[in-house]
Amino acid sequence: MAPILQVRDLTTVFQTDAGPLTAVDRVSFDVGRGEILGLVGESGSGKTVTGFSLLGLVDPPGRVAGGRVLFDGRDLVGLPEPEWRRLRGRRIAMVFQDPMMTLNPVLRIDTQMVEALKAHGVADGRDAWGRSRDALGRVGIAAPEERMRAYPHQLSGGMRQRVAIAIALLHDPDLVIADEPTTALDVTIQGQILYEVQGLCRRSGTALLWITHDLAVVAGLADRIAVMYAGRIVEQGGVDDVLDRPGHHYTRGLLASVPRPGRRWARLPQIPGRIPSLGTVPSGCGFRTRCGRADAACEAEPPVVAPAPGREVRCHHPVPDEPR
């Protein structure tokens, strides 16, 4: 069966006074049905804009300037707004980063859930209310009947994120885009929510694109991983493959800078410099100004090497495949 989502050379550009800035640069990846793909990158790497591009939610001055987003075999780029609206929430849903900001503060939980069902005309009145309440129960909210009548500010952050997840899963979508949904939460809550989302997606066969900067989260959650740097995907593959044998120097640097229990008093290795802001990304390989292995060849567009099937590294000098 073809993957539910095939992204090919997706390019999203922000038109500014200083000229066009490319936030997402020829990004390609697949998400299989029921698969969990972790999209990893630092702040400013373009991972959030990638997520919004897949839902047609990039606001001006930004726009999707090129590429294709094949969802269930159909190209979504350039889809008219009413068509987008029929897809959003029903077949592709999204969970946002900050649960404190995603629910409307002046509307009750039930209002915000029932309207999501009614928007796609699948349920009305009492029926929609009951379905919403059951959805709250499924994401682990105690006393859902009571919570339905609450306002967002009466719930904790973790609870609000559960509500947002319940809303995203209301229509049993084919794909959920989750943009750092646990970053703003306590570690304990984070673990619970990860576990539950994983279970819910597995059970309903929902594919999940999990956007995060947290490698530990991806390691425990995802089937495959795509690493993003300065708007491009620099490496992707199976989660264990990439984490155990990183092929790109950026991925290796990221993994090395994760603190680990065995190395307590050692100085934590860092990647020198900082992620370039849009418009200052170097030509050729975007990472070359921070990369220890870079040489003159890196000023040219890096090739994609595929050390193994389903594995891609975009680098002139990939890390030799040796067990760490």
Next chain:
Amino acid sequence: MSAFILRRLLQSLFVVFVMTLLVFFGVNVIGNPVYVFASPDCNQACVNGIIRSLGLDRPVWEQYVYFMNGAVRGQLGNSFTFGVPAMQLILERLPATLELAFASLVLAILVGLPLGMWAGMRPDALSSRAIMTVSTLGFSVPTFWIGLILILFFSVHLGWLPAVGRGDTVSVLGIEVSFLTLDGLSHLIMPAFTLALFNTSLVIRLARAGMREVLYADFVKFARSKGLSPSRILFVHVLKNIMIPIVTVMGMEFGGTVAFAVVTESIFSWPGAGKMLIDAIEVLDRPLIVAYLMLVVVMFVVINLVVDILYSLLDPRIRFSGAAR
């Protein structure tokens, strides 16, 4: 909630008390009403008689105690000129003022809200810039000038609208109102528009600022990601949020609108309480001035209280903040 209301009530009472001091002593240091009432051929004995009849021979503090003694029973003294209770005179004229103020407030929201929302949605459009320019004018152009220009154009030049008075009125629950008759409406429209101009500009700016803020809020994007229709997002998700500051400010402005109606009423000879205040000041009718000012003070205090309660109804975060603890 009830503790909150009780606390606000006590604060309000204190404010009213302080204002009685300010208003009473303030009015007592300006001018001498005796010479307004005494005819030119009045001799000293006659002047003394007037002073005694008005109670002005007593020390000021005694006059204040006398005034407060009546005030707590709702009696604010008799008008010097008309010889009837001042409050009764004001209450007779107040419905006209309130009608004018209400009409102008409704007009301000009906006109200002859509214009401001549009300007917030399309900040760079030519139409939005035009709206913002007009709102700047609305703030800056003095009311009396707009009123006179309107009269000049619509009454004198075109002859479409009457320049003065209230026109035909209909009695609703014992209160005379103009807006239910065609003639009354034609009298109401120009003064209401004049009085509404400032508030309309205010609503435009508040609505625009609200739109600029709320449209980019995460919850709007989340609402879009649910596949909601643009009208649902605009009229439920966005509008409910931008109404919070607008209701608050408009509520507080209502008192100001009633007070500022003085100028508009004078221009259009609208028979309201504001016009009567101007007449009372001219003849130094102290009880009438004091009664009017006290009424305005009480009105402001009550309006602020009502706004706080309304605000808490609109914004659940305020409504529950007391109950949560």
